[in-house]
Amino acid sequence: MRAIEVEDGESRPKLYGYWRSSTSYRIRIALNLKGLTYDYVPVNLKEGEQMGEAYRAINPHGTVPLLDTEEGQFTQSLAILDWLEVHYPTPSFLPKTNAALCRDLYYAVATEIHAPNNLPILKYLKSEFGADQAALEAWYQTWIHKTFAPVEARLAAHNWSGEDLPFGQPTLLEIVLIPQVYNARRWNTDLSMFPYIEKIDAACIDLDAFDKARPENQIDAS
Incomplete structure (x- = not known):
């Protein structure tokens, strides 16, 4: 997979997620389809890590996924899909017809x-x-x-x-x-x-x- 192009000193996006979270699953598929690499940070929903002080400090919603990028943090999977489509339009998530x-x-x-x-x-x-x-x-x-x-x-x-x-x-x-x-x-x-x-x-x-x-x-x- 091709890496996301970043400037010197910038970090790659981080995906905070949980292996069985369906919304995290969505974003993993989407990132893979775009051919993008990212750092993955597991958040254990079973043990309640999403509600802990450390995680809530970066995501007040206490949910996954969270995509942490140079442009900001995105906590809603549909918003993340929109962002990916705008910034990495090829290949598109939408067909040319229908x-x-x-x-x-x-x-x-x-x-x-x-x-x-x-x-x-x-x-x-x-x-x-x-x-x-x-x-x-x-x-x-x-x-x-x-x-x-x-x-x-x-x-x-x-x-x-x-x-x-x-x-x-x-x-x-x-x-x-x-x-x-x-x-x-x-x-x-x-x-x-x-x-x-x-x-x-x-x-x-x-x-x-x-x-x-x-x-x-x-x-x-x-």
């Missing part, structure tokens, strides 16, 4: 699933409502299905630009979709009713940018 549809599906996956299924929500359901593992899985699967079903329908109706990927190249859609497929499987979600989504996932497995970003390939994987 870009509007790509964006629409991207926002559906990126915004509808993560909010109800992120770690603080699951912890709250467990601590305040006594949700056991079966209840948590049912909750998680509900929100996966709610978004995957219409996305699948729209993929089925779309005239694909490539045999394996709907827009003929990895795009914003794949960047946010693949981490949610990973999470869906973690939470024992039946994906057999989503053959087009499974087709996209199978195609991305063979791409280096996605393989290197997989949770199990991170230095903090446990």
Whole structure:
């Protein structure tokens, strides 16, 4: 991969993340697709490091990912994707045709699933409502299905630009979709009713940018 060009005395961007964080996973894929190198700083969400004084001093939100650059610190994954696309436009995250549809599906996956299924929500359901593992899985699967079903329908109706990927190249859609497929499987979600989504996932497995970003390939994987 090519290194990010920096002036003498400048440091490379740092990505603070957690191996199983779906939003961190998004940014790892994106950085790899752009061919950029970066320093990775693990933040252990399981042990609550994100809420510690040291981390909150650099990220008051107490969340991951955080991309620390010479231009500032970015704490929202979608803002990071925007920043990468503006500053490193090649290769683009958007296809030359059907870009509007790509964006629409991207926002559906990126915004509808993560909010109800992120770690603080699951912890709250467990601590305040006594949700056991079966209840948590049912909750998680509900929100996966709610978004995957219409996305699948729209993929089925779309005239694909490539045999394996709907827009003929990895795009914003794949960047946010693949981490949610990973999470869906973690939470024992039946994906057999989503053959087009499974087709996209199978195609991305063979791409280096996605393989290197997989949770199990991170230095903090446990």
